Amino acid sequence: xxxxxxxxxxxxxxxxxxxxxxxxxxxxxxxxxxxxxxxxxxxxxxxxxxxxxxxxxxxxxxxxxxxxxx
Amino acid sequence: xxxxxxxxxxxxxxxxxxxxxxxxxxxxxxxxxxxxxxxxxxxxxxxxxxxxxxxxxxxxxxxxxxxxxxxxxxxxxxxxxxxxxxxxxxxxxxxxxxxxxxxxxxxxxxxxxxxxxxxxxxxxxxxxxxxxxxxxxxxxxxxxxxxxxxxxxxxxxxxxxxxxxxx
Numbered sequence: 001x002x003x004x005x006x007x008x009x010x011x012x013x014x015x016x017x018x019x020x021x022x023x024x025x026x027x028x029x030x031x032x033x034x035x036x037x038x039x040x041x042x043x044x045x046x047x048x049x050x051x052x053x054x055x056x057x058x059x060x061x062x063x064x065x066x067x068x069x070x
Numbered sequence: 071x072x073x074x075x076x077x078x079x080x081x082x083x084x085x086x087x088x089x090x091x092x093x094x095x096x097x098x099x100x101x102x103x104x105x106x107x108x109x110x111x112x113x114x115x116x117x118x119x120x121x122x123x124x125x126x127x128x129x130x131x132x133x134x135x136x137x138x139x140x141x142x143x144x145x146x147x148x149x150x151x152x153x154x155x156x157x158x159x160x161x162x163x164x165x166x167x168x169x170x171x172x173x174x175x176x177x178x179x180x181x182x183x184x185x186x187x188x189x190x191x192x193x194x195x196x197x198x199x200x201x202x203x204x205x206x207x208x209x210x211x212x213x214x215x216x217x218x219x220x221x222x223x224x225x226x227x228x229x230x231x232x233x234x235x236x237x
Contacts, residue, residue: 009235013209016228017181018201020209022075026237032072035235038216042208044160045078052073 011036019048079205080160081134084121086207093203096132096178097124105133107145107166117145120161123200128174130166137162163197202229209233 007026014021020043024032040047081087084100091098102122107130109115119133137160145166165175167189176188181198189195206222206229213220213233220233 006237009237011233011235013205013231013233014228015202015205015209015231016198018079018196018198018205020077020079020205022073022077024072027072029072033075036073036075039209039212039233040075040077042083042212043077043205044080044082048076048078050073050075 009035011039013039079201081162081201081204082160083204083208083211086211087134087204089207090200090203091123093207094178094199095126098122099124102131105131105165107131108168108171109145109166117164119164123163123179125175125178128171130171130175132163132165132175132179134161135164136160137164163200165195167195206231 009026010024012023012025014023020040022036022040024036027035084098088098088100099122101120103119104110105117105119105122107117110117111129117133119135121134123132123134125132145164163179166172167176173188176195179197179200180188180195182188183190209231210220210222213231218233218235220231222229222231224230
């Protein structure tokens with residue numbers, strides 16, 4: 001069954017030169033980091049850099065303002 | 071897109087390493103405690119390791135050491151030794167890159183640089199080919215455990231693994 005309005009949650013790993021770049025799409029708020037954590041932990045070398053996209057904060061702010069207005 | 075993260079890789083998952091070695095056409099030998107190099111061939115010393123990798127076309131081997139350093143060890147004509155204690159909970163590959171024996175290993179497990187060599191400007195070897203294939207196996211194993219679908223493709227030598235989560 002197709003779910004309308006819900007973007008597909010995807011994690012794309014780009015593996016090159018002994019490092020792995022992780023990009024998440026289709027998540028809201030911090031769910032993306034929770035979903036990828038088990039994978040990144042398994043790689044064993046820790047995080048070199050982590051950039052949160054504007055969408056990350058927008059969804060977080062949105063959720064916060066919704067809670068404040070509730 | 072929610073976030074972009076860059077991760078370093080340290081070998082900790084031996085079954086994933088074994089699969090990576092099979093894919094690359096080399097042999098992982100779990101529990102082999104010494105590995106061959108110039109120093110063992112000429113009797114100047116013995117290399118101690120925790121596990122080893124055998125590469126076709128050469129009698130020299132890669133040793134997997136308990137180490138504080140990432141995968142960049144070229145032991146040269148010296149000898150290798152795992153750290154006795156306090157090392158990371160993982161393994162770092164090491165080998166002797168000298169001559170045709172060393173190059174047989176480098177060409178199989180390291181990435182060729184634009185200048186045609188497998189050595190970086192800092193004189194080190196980073197085992198990119200091995201570490202990349204190991205990463206693929208670790209990530210695929212995790213996706214399988216979760217029952218999530220994945221698709222792997224390689225474009226211009228760069229491996230991409232796309233994992234789809236259930237909505």
